[in-house]
Amino acid sequence: MTEPLLRVEHLAVGFPSKAGVVQAVTDVSFDVMPGETLAVVGESGSGKSVTALTVMRLHPKATRISGSIMFQGRDLLALGDDDMRAIRGNDVAMIFQDPMTALNPVFSVGSQIVESIRIHQQVTKQAAWERAVDLLALVGVPEPKRRAAQYPHEYSGGMRQRAMIAMAIANEPKLLIADEPTTALDVTVQAQVMEVLHEVQQATGSAMMLITHDLGLVAGTADRVQVMYASRLVETGGVDDIFYRSRNPYTRALLDSIPDLHATTDRLEPIPGNPPSLLRPPSGCPFRPRCQMAIDTCATAVPELVMVGEGHASRCHRTADITLNAEVTS
Amino acid sequence: MTTIDAAAVAEADAIEGLSEQPKSFGRLAWERFIHHRLALVGLIGLMLIVASFIIGPMINDHPFDKPDVLNRLQGPSKEHWFGTDEIGRDLFVRTARGGRYSILIGLLSAVVSTAVGTLIGAAAGYFGKMVDAVIAQVINLVLVVPGLIVLSVFALNFGSNWWRLSLVLAALSWVRIARVARGVVLSIKEQDYVMAARAAGASHSRILFRHILPNVVGAVTVEITLLVGSIIVLESTLSFLGLGVRPPDTSLGRLVADAKGNIDNDPLRVLTPGLVIVLIVLCVNFLGDGLRDALDPKARSNRDD
Numbered sequence: 309m310t311e312p313l314l315r316v317e318h319l320a321v322g323f324p325s326k327a328g329v330v331q332a333v334t335d336v337s338f339d340v341m342p343g344e345t346l347a348v349v350g351e352s353g354s355g356k357s358v359t360a361l362t363v364m365r366l367h368p369k370a371t372r373i374s375g376s377i378m379f380q381g382r383d384l385l386a387l388g389d390d391d392m393r394a395i396r397g398n399d400v401a402m403i404f405q406d407p408m409t410a411l412n413p414v415f416s417v418g419s420q421i422v423e424s425i426r427i428h429q430q431v432t433k434q435a436a437w438e439r440a441v442d443l444l445a446l447v448g449v450p451e452p453k454r455r456a457a458q459y460p461h462e463y464s465g466g467m468r469q470r471a472m473i474a475m476a477i478a479n480e481p482k483l484l485i486a487d488e489p490t491t492a493l494d495v496t497v498q499a500q501v502m503e504v505l506h507e508v509q510q511a512t513g514s515a516m517m518l519i520t521h522d523l524g525l526v527a528g529t530a531d532r533v534q535v536m537y538a539s540r541l542v543e544t545g546g547v548d549d550i551f552y553r554s555r556n557p558y559t560r561a562l563l564d565s566i567p568d569l570h571a572t573t574d575r576l577e578p579i580p581g582n583p584p585s586l587l588r589p590p591s592g593c594p595f596r597p598r599c600q601m602a603i604d605t606c607a608t609a610v611p612e613l614v615m616v617g618e619g620h621a622s623r624c625h626r627t628a629d630i631t632l633n634a635e636v637t638s
Numbered sequence: 639m640t641t642i643d644a645a646a647v648a649e650a651d652a653i654e655g656l657s658e659q660p661k662s663f664g665r666l667a668w669e670r671f672i673h674h675r676l677a678l679v680g681l682i683g684l685m686l687i688v689a690s691f692i693i694g695p696m697i698n699d700h701p702f703d704k705p706d707v708l709n710r711l712q713g714p715s716k717e718h719w720f721g722t723d724e725i726g727r728d729l730f731v732r733t734a735r736g737g738r739y740s741i742l743i744g745l746l747s748a749v750v751s752t753a754v755g756t757l758i759g760a761a762a763g764y765f766g767k768m769v770d771a772v773i774a775q776v777i778n779l780v781l782v783v784p785g786l787i788v789l790s791v792f793a794l795n796f797g798s799n800w801w802r803l804s805l806v807l808a809a810l811s812w813v814r815i816a817r818v819a820r821g822v823v824l825s826i827k828e829q830d831y832v833m834a835a836r837a838a839g840a841s842h843s844r845i846l847f848r849h850i851l852p853n854v855v856g857a858v859t860v861e862i863t864l865l866v867g868s869i870i871v872l873e874s875t876l877s878f879l880g881l882g883v884r885p886p887d888t889s890l891g892r893l894v895a896d897a898k899g900n901i902d903n904d905p906l907r908v909l910t911p912g913l914v915i916v917l918i919v920l921c922v923n924f925l926g927d928g929l930r931d932a933l934d935p936k937a938r939s940n941r942d943d
Contacts, residue, residue, distance in 0.1 A: 364837055397838035404837075409830040414852040423848070424838040475838065 311381075312339035313482055313515050314363065319375035321358050321367065329372065330586045332358040334539040336375075340483065345509065345516045347530035347547075349523060349562070351583050354536040356519045360485045363517075364402055365392050379483070398428040401481035403505075405488040407468035411460035417471045418444070418456030425478045443474040446511065447504050466497035470504055477508050484509070484516045490525065502529055523566055527551060532619070535559050538584050538594035541613060545620035555622040555630045557601045593625065601626050670932040677928015683921040687914070688741065691734040694719075700728035702735045703886035711904070720910050723896060733911055736889040741918065743804045743889075744870040750808035752862050755815025760854060762816070763823030764846050773816070780813045785872070793881040803882060807869050818861045822854045856933040863926025867919035874915055890915050 321333035333355040340346050348356045361367050363377055365384060377384040379400065384392065396402075404410040412420060421440035422433060431439070437456070444452035447470040460468060469489060476484060486505060490498040506529060509516055518530060526533055527547065534544035535558065543556040554560050564577040581598040584590050590597055596606040605625045613623040624630070671677055695702075698719055706726030713721045720729035762773035792806050826832065827850060835849050874891025876882035883889040888896075890911045897907035 366833060366836055393839045393841060395839070396836070397840075402834075402837040404830055404834055406830055410834040412831040412835070412849055412853075414849075423840075427839050427844070472834075475834075 310342065313342045313380065314340040314517075315376075315378040316359075316363070317376045317378070319359065319362065319377065320373065321355070321362050322372040323368070324370060324372065325587070328587055331539050331589070332586060333362070336536075336539075336541050338534055338541065338544065340515050340517060342482065343509075343513055343515050344531045345518060345529055347518045347520060347526040347533045348536060349520060349526060349533060350536035351521060353538075353583055353586065355539040356521075356536050357487055359536075360402070360487050360517060360519050363485065364396060364400060366396075366402075394428070397424055397476075397481070398479045399481055400483045400485065401476040401479070403469075403472050403476045403484065403486040403489045406492040407465060407472050408492065410472055411463075411468055413460055416457050416459055417463065421456070421471070421475050421478055424475045428479045439478070440474070443478055444471065446477075447471070447474045447508065448500075449474070465493050466501060469493060469497075469501050473501075473504060473508060477512055477514070480512045481514055484514050485519070486516060487519045488521070489518075490522070491520075498525070505529070523551075523562060535562065538589060539586055540594070540610075540623065541621075542595070542624070543620075543622045544613075545617070545622075549617060549620040553617070553620070555616045555620070555627050556624050557599050557626070557630065558595050558624075559622075560630070561598075561600075593623075601629070667932040671928055674928035674931055676924045677932070680921040680924025680926075680928065683917065684925065687737070687918060687921065691737045691741075695731045695734050698728070698730055700731045702727065702731045702888070711900075713904075714906070721904075721907065723907070724900070729893070729907065729910070732888050733890070733893060733914060735887070736883075736891075736893050736911065737914055737918070739800050739883055739887075739889045740870050740873055740891075740915070743800050743807065743873050744866045744918075744922075746801060746804035747808035747811060747869050748862050748866045750805065751812035751865065752815050752858065754808070755812035756819045756851070756854065756858055758812070759816030759819030760823045760846060760851060763820040764827055764842075764850060770820075773820075777813045777816055777820075780810065783810070785810045786875070789872075789876055790879070790881045793876065800883065803873065803876075807872060811865055811869060814865060815858060815861055818857055819854050822857045823850055826850050826853050856930050859933055860926050860930045863922050863929070866922045870915060870919055870922075 316339075317337045319333055319336045320331070322329040322331045324330075336355070336359060338346070348359065350356045358367065362371075362373060363379075363384065365387075367373070373385060375385075379395070384395070387395070411417065415423075418437060418440045421443055422436040425431065425436040425439055426433070429436075441452045441456050444456055449455050449467055449470050455463075455467075460471075463471060469492075473489075484505075489505065490501050493501060502525060505516070505518075508514075518526070520526060530547050532545065533547050533550040535542050535550065535556065537558050543550065543554065543559045545553075550559060551563065554563065558579075561577075561579045565579060567576060579598055584594050584597065592605075592607040592609055593599070593602070593611055596602045599606065601624075603626065609625070611623050611625045611627075613621050614627060615621050616627055622630075700718070704727065706722070708726065709718070709722050710724050710726040711722060712718055712726075715721070718728050718730065720733055722728055723732070758773055762770045762777075788810065789806055793803070832845060832849055835845050840849070870890075873882055873889060874894065877889040877891030878895040880892075880895065882891060885892070893911035894908055894915075897904070897911070901908050
């Protein structure tokens with residue numbers, strides 16, 4: 309078995325506030341293998357974006373972090389600022405959620421790509437510019453030569469996200485972190501952008517961490533999926549494990565809330581209630597107040613993440629009761 | 639990988655009329671600027687004023703400091719465009735000389751306070767925490783210092799040639815620029831593109847100088863022009879109080895002061911230098927207005943008209 313590219317172990321991230329510490333990530337461990345796509349799924353506030361930002365060490369300064377983030381054998385949390393800068397954008401690159409604001413309005417798109425190349429590579433401006441034009445062509449920006457000289461406000465949303473992707477892959481990173489790359493985009497453009505991401509990944513052979521709340525997006529692109537809820541991993545497995553053999557009530561509830569064209573009922577099944585406060589989480593399993601399967605044990609103990617199959621783990625006291633195709637009710 | 643046939647693109651460009659070189663930011667800003675009517679008025683007005691201050695005394699050739707008692711207190715005439723003062727010195731030549739000093743002092747102290755203020759303010763906004771706390775206190779300190787008193791003490795002790803005066807004025811005014819720069823940087827550093835630049839591995843200085851400062855230029859430009867105006871007024875005030883430029887040299891403020899005793903008989907003598915001050919300040923402010931619009935990176939590349 310090959311070495312994982314990224315190995316996160318027992319990561320915990322807390323934000324101190326006046327009311328106490330907001331625990332955004334609790335005991336999260338996972339691997340990303342070279343070239344694979346790992347989707348991290350969860351509701352807003354589940355800790356998925358914080359996990360991604362912490363890997364890049366872009367979290368706010370006054371943050372409490374424990375655990376380790378090993379990237380190619382180096383602990384990113386222990387690196388000095390200069391060493392970390394050398395990794396950012398070079399070995400690990402990030403694509404942000406909103407392409408409308410993630411490009412600097414003062415510079416042409418081409419010169420922003422040139423900049424990200426020249427931060428890490430010693431090449432002439434001319435060579436970097438040619439590379440920028442090639443990159444824009446690669447991500448499907450039409451007339452890349454002309455478009456490279458244009459400013460972000462002259463680009464549409466989808467085109468900007470393509471430009472962001474071009475910037476992110478400029479140094480052929482080994483790991484791409486895409487933080488909800490399609491959330492701010494039109495539905496019709498989302499598919500195109502995902503297609504571009506997929507092609508780019510094929511071309512550069514990089515691994516990808518895809519942060520999203522859109523399970524539909526995950527099905528087509530991810531190799532493995534991990535579901536987060538209230539700062540913890542609740543289920544992790546291959547994409548088929550999650551979609552067809554889920555052993556976790558939260559994942560199942562998420563799947564039930566996806567609109568289905570072939571569904572027989574007219575109504576969607578929303579998950580009742582709201583995610584719990586991370587400042588004062590409920591006792592026991594954080595999903596308990598919203599869970600239809602909750603039993604007494606759920607109120608007293610946080611369930612462990614237990615293996616339920618080959619590379620498939622779930623965090624639930626009643627994992628054993630959730631069998632294939634079983635009705636998820638108590 | 640998508641490959642683009644260069645020939646096909648060139649052809650398509652030619653058909654669409656797109657083959658011309660893309661315009662740079664500077665060029666776009668210039669185009670927006672010359673379409674801004676008020677700004678153009680300001681720029682041309684300022685150029686005319688400066689030109690008349692330089693060329694005028696060559697045509698209407700009188701010494702600025704030589705008394706001519708035979709021609710004292712004359713009204714405007716062909717010989718003396720603005721008339722003469724009580725010892726017969728030509729008032730146009732004196733106004734031009736004073737105006738040149740006023741503009742020089744305004745520009746020099748604006749340049750110095752902009753450079754200092756932008757850097758310090760931006761550093762405070764960007765680094766936050768201790769740096770910000772210290773700089774904020776310094777700014778507050780300078781703000782509460784009564785400028786006029788500092789200036790008068792300084793002028794009395796060190797004399798007052800124009801560049802020394804400018805530096806003291808700058809030392810008192812940089813805080814205005816610093817406050818604006820700090821505020822803008824505070825909002826800009828939270829922008830996603832700053833985070834994106836960090837994610838691309840950019841260093842602090844690169845982020846500050848390349849990503850943040852260019853976005854500060856617009857807001858600071860407006861403040862600079864307001865500053866030039868108020869520095870010119872402040873210098874005039876000082877000279878009016880007898881603390882600015884020393885006689886026999888003169889400045890606009892001193893000209894007003896010299897004429898004030900005679901205001902009942904000869905209101906024109908007070909009015910002309912005063913009007914020149916107003917005109918200069920007005921032109922500079924128009925200019926700043928246009929510059930702000932022109933330097934706005936989000937402005938449209940082409941105007942409708």
